[in-house]
Amino acid sequence: MTVAPEKNELVVPEGHVKLVIDGIEVVAPKGELLIRTAERMGITIPRFCDHPLLDPAGACRQCLVEVEMGGRPMPKPQASCTITVADGMVVKTQVTSPVADKAQQGVMELLLINHPLDCPICDKGGECPLQNQALAHGRTDSRFVDRKRTFAKPIPISTQVLLDRERCVLCQRCTRFSAQIAGDPFIELLERGAQQQIGIAEEKPFQSYFSGNTIQICPVGALTSAAYRFRSRPFDLVSTPGVCEHCSSGCAERTDWRRGKVMRKLAANDPEVNEEWICDKGRFAFRYTGAADRVLRPMVRDKATGELKQASWTEALQVAAEALTKARGSAGVLTGGRLTLEDAYAYSKFARVALGTNDIDFRARPHSREEQEFLASTVVGTTPETGVTFTGIEAAPTVLCVAFEPEEEAPIVFLRLRKAARKGRTKVFHIGQWTSPAVEKTFGTLLATPPGGEAAAVDALSSHAPDVTEGLGKPGSVILVGERAAQVPGLFSALLRLSEQTGARIAWIPRRAGERGAVEVGALPTLLPGGRLVADAAARAEVEQAWGLEPGSLPDVPGRDTNGIIEAAANGELRALVVGGVDPYDLPDPQLALKALRTADFVLSLELRHSAVTEFADVVLPIAPSVEKAGTFLNWEGRRREFGTTLDGTGALPDCRVLDTLAVEMDADLFTQTPTAAAGDLARLGTTSTARAAAPTVESRQQSLPQSDGQALLATWRQLLDNGSLQEEEPHLAGTARRVVARLSEHTAEVLGVDKAETVRVSTDRGSVTVPFEYADLPDGVVWLPGNSGDVRVRRELGALHGSPVNVHPGGTE
Amino acid sequence: MGFLDPVKGFGVTFGMMFKKVATEKYPEVKKVTAPRYHGRHQLNRHPDGLEKCVGCELCAWACPADAIFVEGGNNTDEERYSPGERYGADYQINYLRCIGCGLCIEACPTRSLTMTNEYELANDNRQVLIFTKEDLLAPLLPGMEAPPHPMRLGETEQDYYVNGPELAKRAQEEAK
Numbered sequence: 001m002t003v004a005p006e007k008n009e010l011v012v013p014e015g016h017v018k019l020v021i022d023g024i025e026v027v028a029p030k031g032e033l034l035i036r037t038a039e040r041m042g043i044t045i046p047r048f049c050d051h052p053l054l055d056p057a058g059a060c061r062q063c064l065v066e067v068e069m070g071g072r073p074m075p076k077p078q079a080s081c082t083i084t085v086a087d088g089m090v091v092k093t094q095v096t097s098p099v100a101d102k103a104q105q106g107v108m109e110l111l112l113i114n115h116p117l118d119c120p121i122c123d124k125g126g127e128c129p130l131q132n133q134a135l136a137h138g139r140t141d142s143r144f145v146d147r148k149r150t151f152a153k154p155i156p157i158s159t160q161v162l163l164d165r166e167r168c169v170l171c172q173r174c175t176r177f178s179a180q181i182a183g184d185p186f187i188e189l190l191e192r193g194a195q196q197q198i199g200i201a202e203e204k205p206f207q208s209y210f211s212g213n214t215i216q217i218c219p220v221g222a223l224t225s226a227a228y229r230f231r232s233r234p235f236d237l238v239s240t241p242g243v244c245e246h247c248s249s250g251c252a253e254r255t256d257w258r259r260g261k262v263m264r265k266l267a268a269n270d271p272e273v274n275e276e277w278i279c280d281k282g283r284f285a286f287r288y289t290g291a292a293d294r295v296l297r298p299m300v301r302d303k304a305t306g307e308l309k310q311a312s313w314t315e316a317l318q319v320a321a322e323a324l325t326k327a328r329g330s331a332g333v334l335t336g337g338r339l340t341l342e343d344a345y346a347y348s349k350f351a352r353v354a355l356g357t358n359d360i361d362f363r364a365r366p367h368s369r370e371e372q373e374f375l376a377s378t379v380v381g382t383t384p385e386t387g388v389t390f391t392g393i394e395a396a397p398t399v400l401c402v403a404f405e406p407e408e409e410a411p412i413v414f415l416r417l418r419k420a421a422r423k424g425r426t427k428v429f430h431i432g433q434w435t436s437p438a439v440e441k442t443f444g445t446l447l448a449t450p451p452g453g454e455a456a457a458v459d460a461l462s463s464h465a466p467d468v469t470e471g472l473g474k475p476g477s478v479i480l481v482g483e484r485a486a487q488v489p490g491l492f493s494a495l496l497r498l499s500e501q502t503g504a505r506i507a508w509i510p511r512r513a514g515e516r517g518a519v520e521v522g523a524l525p526t527l528l529p530g531g532r533l534v535a536d537a538a539a540r541a542e543v544e545q546a547w548g549l550e551p552g553s554l555p556d557v558p559g560r561d562t563n564g565i566i567e568a569a570a571n572g573e574l575r576a577l578v579v580g581g582v583d584p585y586d587l588p589d590p591q592l593a594l595k596a597l598r599t600a601d602f603v604l605s606l607e608l609r610h611s612a613v614t615e616f617a618d619v620v621l622p623i624a625p626s627v628e629k630a631g632t633f634l635n636w637e638g639r640r641r642e643f644g645t646t647l648d649g650t651g652a653l654p655d656c657r658v659l660d661t662l663a664v665e666m667d668a669d670l671f672t673q674t675p676t677a678a679a680g681d682l683a684r685l686g687t688t689s690t691a692r693a694a695a696p697t698v699e700s701r702q703q704s705l706p707q708s709d710g711q712a713l714l715a716t717w718r719q720l721l722d723n724g725s726l727q728e729e730e731p732h733l734a735g736t737a738r739r740v741v742a743r744l745s746e747h748t749a750e751v752l753g754v755d756k757a758e759t760v761r762v763s764t765d766r767g768s769v770t771v772p773f774e775y776a777d778l779p780d781g782v783v784w785l786p787g788n789s790g791d792v793r794v795r796r797e798l799g800a801l802h803g804s805p806v807n808v809h810p811g812g813t814e
Numbered sequence: 815m816g817f818l819d820p821v822k823g824f825g826v827t828f829g830m831m832f833k834k835v836a837t838e839k840y841p842e843v844k845k846v847t848a849p850r851y852h853g854r855h856q857l858n859r860h861p862d863g864l865e866k867c868v869g870c871e872l873c874a875w876a877c878p879a880d881a882i883f884v885e886g887g888n889n890t891d892e893e894r895y896s897p898g899e900r901y902g903a904d905y906q907i908n909y910l911r912c913i914g915c916g917l918c919i920e921a922c923p924t925r926s927l928t929m930t931n932e933y934e935l936a937n938d939n940r941q942v943l944i945f946t947k948e949d950l951l952a953p954l955l956p957g958m959e960a961p962p963h964p965m966r967l968g969e970t971e972q973d974y975y976v977n978g979p980e981l982a983k984r985a986q987e988e989a990k
Contacts, residue, residue, distance in 0.1 A: 120870030120923045121886075121900040154899070230886030230900050233871045 019089035022096045034080040035063050038093060045093055046104060046133040048111075048219040049171035050081035053275060055180060058082040060111070060171045062133070064103040066092040077103040094137065101137075108138040114149045114194070115220070116166045124221030127234040130169065149194055157187060157199075158206035159735025160226050160284060161215060165197045168222035174198065174214035181277065183418055183441035184208035198222070207736050209411055209720055212283040213276075216266055226732045227284055228264045232256075241268060243633055243641040244282040245338065245626040246726060248510045249412040250635030251278045255286075255627060255646045262286050262627055262646070273390055273635070279411035280733060281720055286627070287729040293610040295622040296652075308620060313661075320619040321665030323602040324355065327576035328666075332359040332565035335523050336581035337512035338726075339655060340631030341640075342678035344514060345521035346656035346670055347580065348529060349681075353547065354668040358525050358534050358559030359574065362518035364581075365511075366588040366801050367486045367562060369696075372526060374492035375519045376693035379508045380531035383638045388478050388507035390637065394420045396478045398471030400504070402431045403454050403491060403802075404482030407438035408720045409511045410636065413480070417442045429468050431457050433715040433784055434743060434776040450779050451715035452803025455490035455700030458498055472502035479506045483515075484717055487802040490700030509636045511718065517634035521682065525559035532688050534558045539690040546685045548669075563588065569596035576602040580655065583725060584612045585788075585796040591766070606655055609725070621662075624652030630675045705781040706805045710752060712744070714762070714806045715778065716794050718787035740790035743776040744783045744808075751780070752808045759811030766799035770811040783808050847931045852914040854932040855907055857950045858925065860974055861985035862966040863958035865895050865951070866926035869902035873918035873927050881911035882918060895961040897971035902926075905947040909935050924975075956989045 012018050016027050021038055028037040033056060035045050048060035064077035068090040077100050080091070094101040112134060119125040151165040172189065175198065179185040186206045190199040200206055215223045237256040242265075244251040251274035254266040265286055267278040298316035299308040311319075324331060333351040335344060344362065351360040361367075382388075393399060393416045406414035420426035421443040428444035430436075431454050435446050447465060449457040462469045471477060479499060485491045499506050510516060522529040532539035540554045560568055568574040570592055577600045584593035597603055597616035605617035614620045627646040631654065635641055656672040663670045672678035706713060721727060721737035742760050749755040754773065761770045762785060769792050771785070778784060783806065787794050800806055838845060847853065858866045869886030887895070887903030895901040918927055937943050954960055967981055968974055974981070 120872060121868050121898060125870070126875075229888050230869060230903075232885065233875065235875060236871070 017085050017087040017089075019085050019087070019091065021091045022093055028085040030085070032085050034065065034067075034083045034085055034089075034091060037085050038065075038080065038091070043093055043095060045080050046108075046137045047081055048129060048133075048169055049173060051173055051176075051217060053181065053277075054173065054176045056082045057172050057176060060169055061107045062104060062111070062137075064107065065094070065100045066097045068092075104137050105139050108134055109142060109144075111169050112138065112142060113144045114166065115169070116148065116150075118167075121230075122164075122167065122221035123224045123229060124167075124218070125233065128221060129219040151197065154224070156205075156226065158208075158211055160280065160732040161206055161211050162224045162226055162229065163198060164222050164224065165199075167220045168198055169220055170196060170198070171219055173217045173219065174223055177210075177214055177217060178206075178208060180422070181415060181419070182208050182210040182213070184210065187214075205736075207738070209279050209281075209407060209736070210277060210415070211736065212280045213267065213278070217276075225264070225284075227730070231263050232258050237263060240644065240646040242627070242646055243643040244278060245513050245633070246281050246285065247279075247410050247412075248513055248516055248636040249274065249410050250513065250633050250637075250639060250641035251282055251412055252641075253278060253282060257627075257646060260647055260650065261290065272384075273639070273641075274412045275415075277412065277415055279720065280736060281411075281727065284733040285727045285730050288609070288726050289625040289627060291609055291729055295607050295609060295614070295620055298622060299614075299617075299620040301618045308614070308617070316619050316621060317662055317665050320602075320604050320621070321662055323618065324576055324578070324604065324662075325666050327602060328354075329356050330574050331355045331357060331576035331578060332560065332569060332574045333357075333361075333523075333578045334364065334562060334565060334580065334582045335360065335362045335514075335518060336364045336579075336583075337362055337510065337515040337518065338581050339514040339518060339523075340626070340629075340675065341514075341517035341521060341634050342631050342672065342675040342682070343580075343655035344518040344523045345529060345678050345682045346659040346672040347578075348518075348522045349547070349670050349672065350578070350659045350663055350668075352528070352543075352554055353549070353670060354663040354666045355578070356555055358555050358557065359565050359568075360523055360559060361525055361562040361565060362515060362523040363486075363562050364583065364586050365483060365486075368489065369561070370489065370492050370698045371486040372524060372561060373693060373696035374496070375508070375524065376527050376531065376533070377695040378496065378506060379516075380519050380527065381638075381687065387638055388480075388505050389639075390416050392476065392505075393417060393478055393480075394426070396420065396426055396476050397474040398427050398429070398468070398477040398504070400429045400431065400468060400472060400477075400479045401444075402458065402479065402481045402495060403484040403488060404480050404509060405432070405436060405438055405484075405717050406442070406480070406509075407436070408717060409482050410509050411720060413509060413636075414438055414442070417444075427471055429465075429471075433782060434778045446777075448777070448779050450703045450705060450782050450803075451713050452488055453703035454485070454488045455494040456702045458491065458494040459700050461498065462501070469498070469502055472498070472504040475503070477502070477504040479504050480509055481506060482508075482717075483510050484802055490698040493696045493698045494700045496695050507636060513633050513635075516636050516638065517632070520634055520638075525561050525564070526693070528554075529682060529685050530688050531692065532690055533693055536690050539688060542688060542690065543685065566593050566596045569600045572599060574600065576600060576604070578604045578606075579613050579617070580606050581608065582613060585793065588795070588801060589799060590796055591799065606658060611725070621658050622652065623655045623658060624650070628652040629654040632675075632679065703803065710807050710809055711805050712748060712752065712781050712783040712808045714794070714798075714800050714802065714804050715782055715784040716787050716800070716802050719789050722786065722789040723793065724788070737789065738786075740771060740786055740792055742771045742773040742783055742785050742792075743778060744773060745778045745780055746775050747780050748778065748782065749773070749775065752810075754808065754810040757810030761809045761811040762798065763807045763809070764798045764800050764804070767797045768807075769793075769797050847933060849931070851929075851931045851933065852916050853930045854909075854935060855918070855945075855950055856928055856930050856952050857902075857905065857947065858928060858952050859954070859958060860897065860967065860978075861957065861981050863954055863963070864897055864961050864965065864974075865901060866924045867902035867905065868896055868898060868900045868924055868926070869905075870900070870923060872921040872923060876917040876921035878915060878917060879911045879913050881908045881913075882906070883908075891964070893962045894964055897965050897968070897974045902947065905950060907945045907950060909943040909945060910940060955985075957985055 045063045047063040058079045063080045065080045067078045154162040154164040242255040252268035252270035297310045300311040335347045428442040587593045603617045633641045656678045660670045660672045871884045874882040883906040885904040
């Protein structure tokens with residue numbers, strides 16, 4: 001029997017080419033790198049410098065393959081990480097070609113000549129691409145007999161990154177990452193020939209918010225982490241996928257832990273969100289869970305001594321339930337902005353069902369009624385399918401950032417902005433006060449306004465900067481607004497008008513991980529879960545039915561916001577407060593907040609660590625940090641970022657469980673015993689067809705510069721690395737925080753008479769801070785201070801907001 | 815069947831009285847093991863008393879019974895336990911699990927971990943059978959100084975390894 005040869009011609013679609021790799025015909029999109037095509041087929045070519053998210057470099061020469069074009073072999077093996085596929089190419093990798101194999105072995109031998117082979121003491125040992133590939137593609141012994149080149153080791157290039165130059169194979173992944181992705185080219189190749197090395201300029205350490213990524217992508221042990229130094233080996237570690245609990249980006253992470261302790265966090269690959277990068281805060285700030293002041297047992301304040309004393313859960317819950325039952329209808333709930341969706345939902349339901357009030361607010365920061373209306377009308381209910389996304393930002397022709405400092409408030413949004421702008425497709429505009437590093441690194445244009453004048457600036461865009469409105473008119477354009485907008489009256493209204501006028505979509509990017517989720521579950525005085533309005537009877541009826549309540553039992557009056565709750569508690573209108581993770585010094589008026597905590601008859605604090613709130617609390621209930629519980633964060637896109645428990649069996653309980661049990665003591669059922677149960681209960685509520693809230697319409701107003709002598713307007717926002725309580729116990733991380741300085745223009749300094757001094761003293765009637773200053777391109781009559789860095793704690797020391805007038809005087813010489 | 819048969823058995827017993835006895839008088843008389851007997855582990859020291867262990871965990875990696883736990887630590891100029899950058903900050907061997915195979919000894923890159931001939935590793939308390947670094951470290955010989963202390967025998971850790979045998983010989987002579 002003869003068998004006809006099967007016709008199995010590959011179809012080549014438009015924009016694709018056909019080539020042969022190791023005797024197998026394959027179709028690849030035009031412009032794809034050879035190494036990537038081979039990888040798709042399952043042929044792994046060894047490499048060091050190649051990284052899919054970095055521009056090709058061809059620096060390490062490890063990926064040599066034999067290439068034949070048009071029947072003519074190229075004279076030497078070629079680096080497959082820099083050659084793109086072409087029609088009719090015939091490629092032989094080390095699998096089929098002895099020439100390629102020998103070339104790769106030769107390169108490996110050369111790379112190892114000066115490598116110290118100190119794997120036993122190297123942190124990379126066990127997960128090192130050089131180790132693995134030397135075993136797979138190297139010779140068993142070296143012909144090199146002379147002394148190896150040595151360098152002093154290790155040298156700290158910042159407080160958190162250590163450089164061991166002997167181990168480096170000069171692949172330039174770190175320098176390319178810093179220059180291309182992060183835009184912080186603080187490390188570079190120095191010297192020539194055998195002395196070539198990675199290094200920093202003198203006195204210019206590697207102060208980048210993204211430096212941790214270079215440690216992760218280093219294919220040898222040349223860059224290691226000071227915090228993780230010698231802590232463990234990869235085979236000791238259990239790796240659990242997780243989600244970052246810091247900012248609202250919701251980055252995918254890998255948490256490596258050993259013996260019940262988190263050892264390190266790494267970036268996981270999520271192309272939709274963080275690609276393969278995370279910021280240093282997400283990577284290094286996790287030791288707060290092991291702080292000495294962690295609350296591990298429930299505590300009840302002893303009536304006789306006035307001290308907090310450890311108590312059993314039963315006793316603590318009983319005391320809390322009794323007091324809260326008494327105060328039903330006159331209790332307020334402050335949840336803080338760092339809760340998971342499930343926990344925030346439990347608070348929301350607890351306030352409505354157990355306390356019978358709408359006095360609940362998640363905003364532990366300056367806020368406004370206008371913001372609340374904006375959240376209820378525009379933000380709630382958006383999902384990645386309907387709203388702005390990371391990939392949407394990348395594809396947008398124009399992005400306008402208003403009252404939003406991407407690098408400090410949502411670093412991964414900043415990386416996307418930079419990626420988009422670097423390709424030249426996206427034009428980025430910032431309405432802010434000065435050309436901050438983020439403006440420079442996103443190749444952006446600054447539209448400077450005095451603080452508080454952002455709303456007027458947005459309204460005036462079409463007349464003053466028609467190119468911006470024209471750009472925003474292109475389909476896909478995006479407006480990004482940050483949490484600072486709540487401090488500028490009329491800004492949200494102005495942005496909604498701009499959005500309507502140009503068609504650009506608005507995304508609200510809060511600073512804290514839990515804020516977006518809290519909006520969704522109705523941890524706001526005017527919202528019920530799912531964007532339902534408190535004031536809407538149909539919406540209330542829906543919720544009552546889903547929760548199994550008597551019709552008409554939900555409170556129908558919109559409640560107080562954070563400021564309202566604090567004020568009412570301070571003057572005795574509210575008798576009890578339930579406080580989640582709130583730092584009173586983050587609130588617009590810390591003094592009033594402390595008074596409220598002192599005045600309230602009963603304060604229940606659900607806390608991780610002892611804080612300014614637990615000092616006044618009558619009952620403190622310990623809750624679990626995010627690594628010790630499961631849950632979901634909703635990131636700013638509205639994307640569900642679910643994560644499981646990393647450290648099991650620590651005995652720490654999530655907020656939803658604690659509130660559920662407390663509610664049972666108060667004769668109310670929340671059905672939020674576990675995060676899964678809470679998520680199920682929330683899902684049963686579903687989406688609503690009831691009325692949406694009306695958009696805010698607040699007039700913008702021109703910000704007038706202070707006229708009197710020695711006064712200036714304060715511009716302020718928080719930096720990524722600052723005094724935040726989740727960053728405590730991290731000395732290495734703190735070392736890469738930006739220098740704490742005030743900023744003002746030269747003219748302002750002259751007018752205020754501080755130009756001869758070395759520091760400025762900024763003061764209000766509350767207090768003052770003295771701080772060194774730098775010149776920057778701020779509008780005249782404006783001074784900028786970091787929100788909560790070092791000794792400069794604007795809210796705590798000055799009680800001032802973004803746009804407040806402050807007194808500025810020379811602070812004398814240091 | 816002969817008439818001597820009933821006493822034949824006594825003959826065997828009597829005969830044994832002139833043979834070498836197999837009974838050991840342990841614990842009154844301790845048995846001397848073969849020189850390469852796999853007994854309790856020991857963490858050796860350099861001649862100046864610094865530890866040889868660099869905390870690399872290769873022993874833990876090699877261990878088929880998962881009996882070894884190691885955590886590395888960072889040497890500083892003020893507090894130095896071993897030459898070089900790294901030392902074993904925490905070192906534990908669980909003798910409830912150890913099967914005495916000696917793979918850890920083969921894995922050790924610095925000859926820090928060796929086995930002694932000590933075989934008395936029984937106890938009525940499970941906790942005690944987890945030996946920590948204090949139990950495992952070799953005793954300080956004359957001329958040795960308990961770490962932490964600076965490197966006495968060279969400028970870098972290279973000197974300790976390159977000149978290792980010579981240093982050991984000199985230390986032995988000095989001890990005599």
